[in-house]
Amino acid sequence: xxxxxxxxxxxxxxxxxxxxxxxxxxxxxxxxxxxxxxxxxxxxxxxxxxxxxxxxxxxxxxxxxxxxxxxxxxxxxxxxxxxxxxxxxxxxxxxxxxxxxxxxxxxxxxxxxxxxxxxxxxxxxxxxxxxxxxxxxxxxxxxxxxxxxxxxxxxxxxxxxxxxxxxxxxxxxxxxxxxxxxxxxxxxxxxxxxxxxxxxxxxxxxxxxxxxxxxxxxxxxxxxxxxxxxxxxxxxxxxxxxxxxxxxxxxxxxxxxxxxxxxxxxxxxxxxxxxxxxxxxxxxxxxxxxxxxxxxxxxxxxxxxxxxxxxx
Numbered sequence: 267x268x269x270x271x272x273x274x275x276x277x278x279x280x281x282x283x284x285x286x287x288x289x290x291x292x293x294x295x296x297x298x299x300x301x302x303x304x305x306x307x308x309x310x311x312x313x314x315x316x317x318x319x320x321x322x323x324x325x326x327x328x329x330x331x332x333x334x335x336x337x338x339x340x341x342x343x344x345x346x347x348x349x350x351x352x353x354x355x356x357x358x359x360x361x362x363x364x365x366x367x368x369x370x371x372x373x374x375x376x377x378x379x380x381x382x383x384x385x386x387x388x389x390x391x392x393x394x395x396x397x398x399x400x401x402x403x404x405x406x407x408x409x410x411x412x413x414x415x416x417x418x419x420x421x422x423x424x425x426x427x428x429x430x431x432x433x434x435x436x437x438x439x440x441x442x443x444x445x446x447x448x449x450x451x452x453x454x455x456x457x458x459x460x461x462x463x464x465x466x467x468x469x470x471x472x473x474x475x476x477x478x479x480x481x482x483x484x485x486x487x488x489x490x491x492x493x494x495x496x497x498x499x500x501x502x503x504x505x506x507x508x509x510x511x512x513x514x515x516x517x518x519x520x521x522x523x524x525x526x527x528x529x530x531x532x533x534x535x536x537x538x539x540x541x542x543x544x545x546x547x548x549x550x551x552x553x554x555x556x557x558x559x560x561x562x563x564x565x566x567x568x569x570x571x572x573x574x575x576x577x578x
Contacts, residue, residue, distance in 0.1 A: 437481075
């Protein structure tokens with residue numbers, strides 16, 4: 267059994283991490299969030315220490331380390347706002363723990379260089395959550411693509427990515443709507459899809475941002491083996507008409523998310539199978555096969571350029 271702490275336990279994604287810690291047979295000993303509406307902890311680890319002040323959380327973890335307590339932390343799961351990931355990863359390494367950080371690992375590519383140095387100095391590891399890479403349907407798809415590339419190394423697939431996850435007005439006033447904190451739409455909701463595309467089709471060769479708005483973005487991307495047109499949005503109006511009609515007829519059960527990847531005009535179905543992907547990533551990480559800085563770097567670099575409209 268490993269001991270975990272978690273930052274951002276009051277956030278949207280934290281329950282998946284709490285579930286993953288529980289389902290992999292481990293223990294949460296400490297949690298922090300400035301928001302104290304964290305009753306979700308009771309479902310998983312009611313005896314975990316809880317803090318609303320980062321300094322007291324830091325002191326608690328340091329005390330556990332220095333006294334060699336049975337509750338000394340082995341891992342810190344990081345679910346805090348994107349702009350805090352770098353600092354919270356550094357905390358993990360400093361208190362002798364490995365980090366398991368939500369995506370994006372960091373906002374700026376150069377932060378990865380410093381984290382690699384700190385990994386080397388501390389002897390600890392930085393892991394991230396790239397859950398689409400463990401989705402069974404997408405693993406099968408990657409195998410099929412690799413077979414096609416073996417036959418023709420220069421093959422180019424035509425890919426369309428459309429991802430709409432509708433969010434209300436609140437989004438604009440939260441940290442997620444603040445580009446300096448979240449990295450904007452392409453980073454906050456798009457980074458794992460860009461990672462998926464790079465994982466499937468190879469490194470970026472050309473990128474052009476066609477449209478960049480606060481709540482949506484559009485562009486074209488050339489990868490080694492694919493030409494991609496992508497669109498990301500958090501606007502309800504961008505949902506397909508068929509979903510809008512369903513929502514009109516069933517106002518009590520709204521569909522707010524639409525994800526579509528077409529390869530050579532063929533829709534790739536991966537709607538199901540998302541419920542336990544964090545647990546799968548945790549199992550891989552605990553077995554020493556997690557996704558690290560090297561895995562995360564290409565997508566971090568790409569979304570940084572998209573965010574700053576650096577075409578290449």
